[in-house]
Amino acid sequence: MFYVIWILLLLLETALFYFSLKQQNxxxxxxxxxxxxFTLVLLLLFGAKILPYSFRFIPLMLWLTGRLLTNGVLLLKKKKRPFKKVKAGIRYTSAVFTLLLSLVPLLLFPPFEPLEASGSYEVETKKFTYTDQNRMDPFSDEKSPRKVTVDFYYPKTENGKFPLILFSHGAFGFSGSNFFTFQELASHGYVVGSISHTSHAFFTLDTVKTLTLADPDFLQKAVEINGLKDTSREEEIFHITKEWMKLRTEDTHFLLDTILGExxxxxxxxxFSLLSSDAIGLFxxxxxxxxxxxxxxxxxDVDAxxxxxxxxxGEEVDFIDGHVxxxxxxxxxxxxxxYAxxxxxxxxxxxxxEYDNFYASAHALDARETVFRGTGHLNFTDLPLFSPILAEKLGIGPADARSAIVTMNEIVLEFFNSYLKNEGTPQIEKEYLDESTSAEN
Structure with a gap:
């Protein structure tokens, strides 16, 4: 669709430029x-839902509106100016360049077929922002109490009691990073809360529409540590990540206590009226x-x-003699x-x-592990669907992105069903996506 719109508008601009040169007008x-x-055709396509409207088309509609208004104002002035080829060429080049810029969102975030939740419940959402009066926000210049925002996804019903699941995003993520997983769980009878760790999240939009971007120093350190090969800095990294973990676990403890209080x-x-406090999961x-x-x-009080x-x-409890x-x-x-x-x-x-996870699993009372063959780190978020280009640059594998997310959602649901709803032993395989990378039907 990006290429069709781009080619049609480029042809339109080129044709108008050609005839203006030919007619000296x-x-x-x-x-x-x-x-x-062109604007009318797009609006009709949007209205008929032949072309799904989204934020991707806002810059394009602004470009069309701007071109229409600019030429309309000049037309209404009725003041004829001598036609100059050089200026016409500059106007054409400017129009094509701004057109390309307006289509960038369509290139970065192409429309895609959303994953449909497979459960029987429709899903509703609500956002809450809570203030922890017992903690100062380390990222606040005013040293104000820390605020934490959570987005809830829950079954559309007023009856029944459902388990609570809280989700925590990654270092470069945000509260909507796994939207389709939240929808899937909620449709099967879970209340899912996705935490936005303020200043760790890529962005946080709270209930009063205050936008907080990720702290630049945190992002810089996270990028540096992720790409670091120098083992001489292990102790420094140990202490830095301990601070990150402290902030995030305190956020989660605070939200769990607040939600249970509600x-x-x-x-x-x-x-909150739908919640059963006897079944809690974290992921x-x-x-x-x-x-x-x-x-x-x-x-x-956490069950899975x-x-x-x-x-x-968190399994790293100390650093002694050069080792965790x-x-x-x-x-x-x-x-x-x-694992990817x-x-x-x-x-x-x-x-x-001796790897943290392997050691924890080997010494756990009840642990399972599985590997998604052909996947990378961001295959476990929705980014490969929303922006294949960005996901490719930031880290995914050759496995089909849609299949990976669908499979992940299935085993997440199965695991939580087992331990939060007592629906038998989870049948988690050792590996997935190892034989085929074909698209999910």
Whole structure:
């Protein structure tokens, strides 16, 4: 669709430029008619839902409106100016360049077929922002209390009690990074809360529409640590990541306590009135998986945890004689580790059984591991669907992105069904996507 729209508008601009040169006329009236017609056709396509409207088309519609208004104003002035080929060429070049810029969102975020939730419940959403009066926000210039925002996805019903699941995004993620997973879980009877770790999230939009971007220093350190090969800085990294984990686990503890408090109020509103405090699960991607696992270790009311391609940094309890010391207390909560192939192979090669996750699983009371062959780190988010180009640059594998997300959602649902709804033993395979990378039907 990007190429069709681009080619049609480029042909239109080129044709108008050609005839204006040939007739030595700016063709203001013809341009107004052409831009109006193209805009009308797009609006009709949007209205008929032949072409799904989204934010991707906003710059394009602004470009068309701008071209229409500019030429319309000049036409209404009725003041004829001598036609100059050089100026006409500059105007044409400018129009084509701005047209290309307006189509960038369509290139970066091409329309795609959304994943349909397979459960029987329709899904509703709500956003809440809570203030932790017992903590100062380390990223706030005013040293104000820390605010944490959570987006809820829950079944559209006023009856029944459902398990609570909290999700924590990765270092470069945001609260909507796994939207289709949240929808899938909620459609099957879960109340899902996706945490936005303010200043760790790529962006946070709270309930009063205040936008907070990720802290630049945090992003810089995260990029540096992810690409670091220098083992001489392991102790420094240990202390830096401990600070990150402390912030995130405290966010999660605070939200869990707040949510459970809401369920105990006299007249809890949605979604709190739907919650069963007897069944709680945590999961997260990357750094969010690490903090989810650590939070589950620190509490006695979490029943299951899933780590999506994250290193369980919370298992590192000390740094002595040039090496991290891992927690030898058995991991107490049913645990599922899901690995991208490159992550798994690298950990096996460089650390083996002493890798944080492998060590925790080996010493856990109940743990499972699975590897998604042909996947990269961001295959466990929705980014490959929303922006294939960005996902390719940032880290995915050759496996079909849609199949990977669908399969991930299936095993996440199966694992939580087992431990939060007592629906039997989860049948998690050791590997997925190892024989085929064909698209999900």
């Amino acid at each position: 700016r063709l203001l009236q013809e341009k107004c008619i052409a831009y109006s017609a 369920t105990r109020s006299i007249t809890p509103g949605l979604p 997260g991607h990357s750094l969010g998986g690490a903090s989810s696992a650590e939070t589950a270790r620190e509490r006695n 945890v899933i780590v999506l391609d994250g290193t369980m940094l 010391v891992l927690n030898d207390t058995p991991y107490p909560v049913p645990l599922l580790n899901v 192939e490159d992550h798994y192979e690298s950990a096996m090669e460089t650390q083996g059984d």
